Amino acid sequence: MELVIKNLTRQYPDRGSWKAGKQEKKKKAAVDDISLRLQEGVYGLLGENGAGKTTLMRMICGILQPTEGSVTFDGMDVATEEYRAQLGYLPQDFGYYPNFTGYSFLLYMAALKGLSRAQARRRTKELLRLVSLEDVAKKKIKAYSGGMKQRLGIAQALLNDPKLLILDEPTAGLDPKERVRFRELIAGLGKDAVVLLSTHIVGDIEHIADKVLMMKKGRLIYEGKWDAQKGDLEAFYLRQFENAREESEEAWKQ
Amino acid sequence: MNNFGTMYVFELKKILGRKMVWITLLIMLVLCGVTVGGAVLGNYVVDGEVVDSHYHMMQTDRAYERALAGRKVDQTLLAEMSEAYGRLPEGEERYTLTEEYQRYARPYSAVLHLVRQTMGIKMEEAIVWQADEDAFYAGRLAHEEEMWKAEYLTEEEKAFWRKKEEALAKPMIFSYDDGYSVLASAAYPIGLMALLLISISLSGVFPGEHDRRTDQLLLCSRLGKKQLYRAKMLAGISFAAFVSLLFSAVSIGISFAVYGADGYSAPAQLMYQTYPWDFTVGEAVLILYGLLLAAALLTSVFVMMLSGILHHALGTLAVMSGMILLTLFVNIPRQYVLASRLYGYLPCNLLREENAFDAGLVRLFGTFLTVWQATPLCYLLLGIVFWAAGSWLYKRYQVSGR
Numbered sequence: 001m002e003l004v005i006k007n008l009t010r011q012y013p014d015r016g017s018w019k020a021g022k023q024e025k026k027k028k029a030a031v032d033d034i035s036l037r038l039q040e041g042v043y044g045l046l047g048e049n050g051a052g053k054t055t056l057m058r059m060i061c062g063i064l065q066p067t068e069g070s071v072t073f074d075g076m077d078v079a080t081e082e083y084r085a086q087l088g089y090l091p092q093d094f095g096y097y098p099n100f101t102g103y104s105f106l107l108y109m110a111a112l113k114g115l116s117r118a119q120a121r122r123r124t125k126e127l128l129r130l131v132s133l134e135d136v137a138k139k140k141i142k143a144y145s146g147g148m149k150q151r152l153g154i155a156q157a158l159l160n161d162p163k164l165l166i167l168d169e170p171t172a173g174l175d176p177k178e179r180v181r182f183r184e185l186i187a188g189l190g191k192d193a194v195v196l197l198s199t200h201i202v203g204d205i206e207h208i209a210d211k212v213l214m215m216k217k218g219r220l221i222y223e224g225k226w227d228a229q230k231g232d233l234e235a236f237y238l239r240q241f242e243n244a245r246e247e248s249e250e251a252w253k254q
Numbered sequence: 255m256n257n258f259g260t261m262y263v264f265e266l267k268k269i270l271g272r273k274m275v276w277i278t279l280l281i282m283l284v285l286c287g288v289t290v291g292g293a294v295l296g297n298y299v300v301d302g303e304v305v306d307s308h309y310h311m312m313q314t315d316r317a318y319e320r321a322l323a324g325r326k327v328d329q330t331l332l333a334e335m336s337e338a339y340g341r342l343p344e345g346e347e348r349y350t351l352t353e354e355y356q357r358y359a360r361p362y363s364a365v366l367h368l369v370r371q372t373m374g375i376k377m378e379e380a381i382v383w384q385a386d387e388d389a390f391y392a393g394r395l396a397h398e399e400e401m402w403k404a405e406y407l408t409e410e411e412k413a414f415w416r417k418k419e420e421a422l423a424k425p426m427i428f429s430y431d432d433g434y435s436v437l438a439s440a441a442y443p444i445g446l447m448a449l450l451l452i453s454i455s456l457s458g459v460f461p462g463e464h465d466r467r468t469d470q471l472l473l474c475s476r477l478g479k480k481q482l483y484r485a486k487m488l489a490g491i492s493f494a495a496f497v498s499l500l501f502s503a504v505s506i507g508i509s510f511a512v513y514g515a516d517g518y519s520a521p522a523q524l525m526y527q528t529y530p531w532d533f534t535v536g537e538a539v540l541i542l543y544g545l546l547l548a549a550a551l552l553t554s555v556f557v558m559m560l561s562g563i564l565h566h567a568l569g570t571l572a573v574m575s576g577m578i579l580l581t582l583f584v585n586i587p588r589q590y591v592l593a594s595r596l597y598g599y600l601p602c603n604l605l606r607e608e609n610a611f612d613a614g615l616v617r618l619f620g621t622f623l624t625v626w627q628a629t630p631l632c633y634l635l636l637g638i639v640f641w642a643a644g645s646w647l648y649k650r651y652q653v654s655g656r
Contacts, residue, residue, distance in 0.1 A: 012654075055654075061474040063653040085476040095467030099271045108264045111257040112475035112482060156471065 001074060003060070003164055003194045005036040008069035010055050010218075030055040032218035033069070042190035044209030045198040046237055052218040053198040054092055057166050060196070061089045073164050073194075085114060088162030092169045092198075094153035098142035102133050102152050105141060106159065113160040120159075127155040130185070146173040154182065158189075165189060167197040171204055183208045202234040216240055258481055265489035268462070275455045279497070282447045286501055289440045290508045300351065312432070316514065318361040319430035323516065327368065328425040332385035335362040335369070339381050349381075365428065372527040373397055391424050398528045402613055406591045411615050414622050419530035422523065431517030434535045435525050437509045438607055441542040445605035446578060448501045448546065449553050453574035455497075456490045456557045458567035460648070465567070470653045483648045487558060487641060494554030495547065502543045529611045531624065538611070541626050545610055549601035552633040552640075559644035562651075578602045598625065599632060 011027040031052045047053045058064035060071055062078040071078040073086055097105060103124060110120030128134045131151035141149065150173040157165060170186065171179045179201075187208040189195055196213075199205060205212060206226070212233065214222035221240065226233050269275065294309040306314075325331050338358040342349050349355050359366075370380040373393035398419060402412050463469040472478040517524075518536030525535050533541075553574075561570040581602045586594040591614075598609035609625065616628040623631075 058470070058653055061470070063470050063473045065652055081476055081479075084474055084478070087474055089471065089474045091467070091470045093467050095463075095469070095471060097268065097271075097466065097468065100267075104264075107260075109471065109475065111260040111264065112472060112478050114257060114476040116257075117260065160476070 001040050001163060001192075001194060003036070003038040003196075004070075004072045005034060005038075005060070006070045008034045008056070008059055008071065009067050010052075010059060010064065011067045029218045031059065031066075034218075034220050035069075036213070036220070036223070038194050038196065038211075040190065040192060040194060041210035042187060042195045042197065042208050043211050043213055044205030045196060045213045045215065046200075046202065046205060047198070047215035048240075051215040053215055054168055055218075056215070057089075057168050057196065057198065060164075061087060061166055085160065086163040088157035088160060088165040090153045090157040090167045090170050092172075094149065096141045096149060096152065099140055101138050101140055102128065102144070102148075103137040105152065106156060109156040110159050115160060123159050127158055130158075131155045147175060147178060150174055151178070154185075163193045165193050165195045167195065169199055170197055171199060171201060179204070202237050206233055214240065256481070257477060258485055261477065261482055261485035262489055262492075265459075265486050266492065269455055269459065269489060269493050272455070272458075275451075278451050278454050282451050282501070283504055285447055286440075286444055286504050287508050289443050290436060290505045291512045293436070294512055300348070305351070312513070315360070315363065316430060316432065319364045319432075320516070321361065322365065323429045325428050326425040327365070327387075327390070327428050329385060329387040331365060331428065332369070332387060332390060335365040336383060336385040338362045339366060342381065364430075368428075368524060368527070372523070374400065374528075387425060394523075394527065395419055398530060401528050405588050405613055407613055407615075411613065411622070414615060415530055415613055418532065422530055422532055423521070426521045426523055429517045429520030429524060429535070430514070431520045431524055431535045433509050433513040433515050434517050434520075434539045436513055437505060437539050438525060438542055440505055440509070441539075441546060441610075442605040442607070444501050444505055445546045445549060446602060448498050448550055449602055450575070450578060451497055452494045452550055452553050453557050453571055453578075455493060456554055457561050457570035457574065459486055459490050459558050460561045461565050461567040461570070464565055469651070473651065473653065479649060483645055487555065487644065490554045490558050491551055494550040498543075498547045498550035502546060506543075526607070526611050529613070531611075542605065542607070542610055545604055545626060545629055548630055548633045549604055552637050553601050555637045555640045555644070559640040559647070562644045562647040599629065601633075604629060 008031055009029060010031040011029050014028040034056065045053050045056070055064065059066050060078070062071070062084060073083055076083040076086070097108075100108065106124040106127065107120050110123060115123060125134075128137045131154055133148060133151055133155070136144065136148065141152065144152065150170075154167075154170060157167065167186070171182055174182060183204055186195060186197060190208070190210065197204075197209075209226075211224060212222060212226045213220060214237065230236070294312050296308050297304045298306050298308060298311060322331070338361065341354045341358045343352055343354060346352055349359075366380050369375070369383060369390065370377060373380075373383075373390065374397035375383070375393075395416075398415065399412075402415065407415075458465075463472060472482055475482075518534060520535045522529065522531065522533045522535050522538045525538060557570060557574060560573060561567060564570050564573070577600070581597075581600060586597045588594050595612070595614045597603060598606075598612055598614075603609055604625075612625050615622040615624060617623075618628070618631075
């Protein structure tokens with residue numbers, strides 16, 4: 001089981017340069033030439049806002065086309081149905097249908113993921129129990145709290161027993177108790193799946209990630225295991241963050 | 255696993271789950287009822303005094319027309335009509351208020367209307383017209399020739415229609431057909447209401463996923479690219495079919511309840527005096543409501559494709575409303591033959607009776623097709639193009655910039 005990312009790049013037109021009336025339209029790389037090979041395990045993706053984490057995750061999920069590079073999972077191209085059959089995704093801004101109940105929402109997502117009716121019903125019940133939404137399963141999602149919606153988002157990502165699980169800020173909106181529970185759940189999933197999760201909470205990564213990936217300005221600046229010998233991960237992360245802020249302030253002054 | 259059926263049901267649920275759809279549907283149904291049955295509401299007032307209720311007037315006229323139903327429009331009937339109208343007092347401006355009209359002429363007013371429309375003459379001329387069966391049917395052909403000239407028909411097209419005219423049974427049989435003629439003239443406003451409701455309801459089918467941010471979940475799911483597109487499109491098309499059939503059923507129900515259902519087998523020339531196709535009044539109405547269904551289906555595919563281009567439900571609705579308004583106010587002169595004919599094929603124009611039963615023909619594989627014969631074929635081809643374009647756009651849709 002291996003996720004292979006080769007020279008992945010995503011460029012956007014730099015609006016600043018365009019407004020300035022420059023002849024040549026400059027491009028800004030949101031993700032810049034990232035190559036990775038990820039096997040089973042939990043990978044924690046860290047980076048400040050705008051570092052390119054979400055863009056990278058969207059390209060891995062096949063919902064954003066890279067400018068260059070490729071993504072494959074066990075040899076399957078990201079654009080194929082087979083690839084998507086292995087994929088579970090929780091976006092940062094999880095969308096839902098306010099008038100659907102939690103139960104019908106999961107049944108709908110299960111249908112989209114290709115599960116049979118019997119499988120869909122079974123998995124829906126299992127996952128509603130897992131994310132403690134059994135009691136409110138027949139209530140409309142618009143009546144759910146933020147944490148409940150987030151738990152529903154996690155449940156939908158797990159419907160098809162994904163072998164590749166992409167979680168963008170999965171613990172956002174969860175209370176501390178739920179966060180600990182979900183950290184354990186994600187750690188368990190990493191035993192036989194490739195799990196890539198992004199978060200701002202360094203503690204989450206320290207507890208469950210087998211490997212740490214750190215992004216800055218679209219580039220991967222760190223990839224590897226993090227252990228106590230290397231020092232405090234949070235301190236390292238904050239140092240990168242501070243450096244980035246200083247650099248941006250200097251660029252602003254110039 | 256093919257979950258098309260389940261996805262289709264969920265997509266229908268999404269469309270029907272919006273309150274706005276139901277509110278608009280209810281308003282439109284009320285308007286449908288008013289359009290079809292509204293003519294019998296209220297009173298006929300002259301100089302501030304109520305002369306009669308519209309409903310009673312309709313009942314009276316219906317009784318007179320039913321009394322004439324089944325009779326040939328021949329010298330005898332035409333002479334009776336002429337004789338009855340000859341009894342009207344001369345120089346009376348409001349002849350319909352005279353006793354002579356009520357007693358003698360009114361029972362033949364439908365025949366007078368038929369003569370006037372068939373021969374293309376004014377009311378004053380029709381009242382003093384001397385009954386002549388041959389002149390009546392010859393006058394119809396002359397009127398048709400005038401119309402064909404005004405519509406810039408080619409000589410081949412004229413020859414086609416002359417043959418049709420020759421083949422019509424003469425004298426034709428008179429019948430009461432208000433239940434159908436009201437339906438025929440209501441098809442256009444009802445069609446516009448249906449198209450507006452379809453535009454409102456379907457303009458958010460694709461952009462709604464972007465607005466709710468559910469697009470990213472759908473597109474990365476296994477069946478979210480190909481099958482989901484088909485399920486969404488089919489749900490939208492089914493909704494459009496449901497709307498057009500519901501509107502048609504409600505209109506037909508109200509019309510038959512108010513005016514009666516008699517006249518299905520009457521010759522269509524009682525309703526479309528200068529359209530010499532050999533069909534009945536009932537068949538003409540079925541054709542119109544069949545065209546309403548076709549217009550609804552094509553509009554649904556177009557709206558969904560357009561929403562895929564614009565990624566904006568309100569923008570899509572604005573374009574559709576603009577198109578409908580444009581056709582209400584803008585008309586292309588007949589001298590621009592191709593443009594005016596194509597304009598008549600627009601779904602929001604097609605249901606005007608003069609467009610659906612336009613004498614302009616389409617030549618296909620050596621044979622001529624009328625507008626209502628060519629429309630299903632033309633709409634099917636366009637529908638396939640719109641479907642394919644929408645699919646192409648959907649597959650290339652990117653989740654970015656949030």
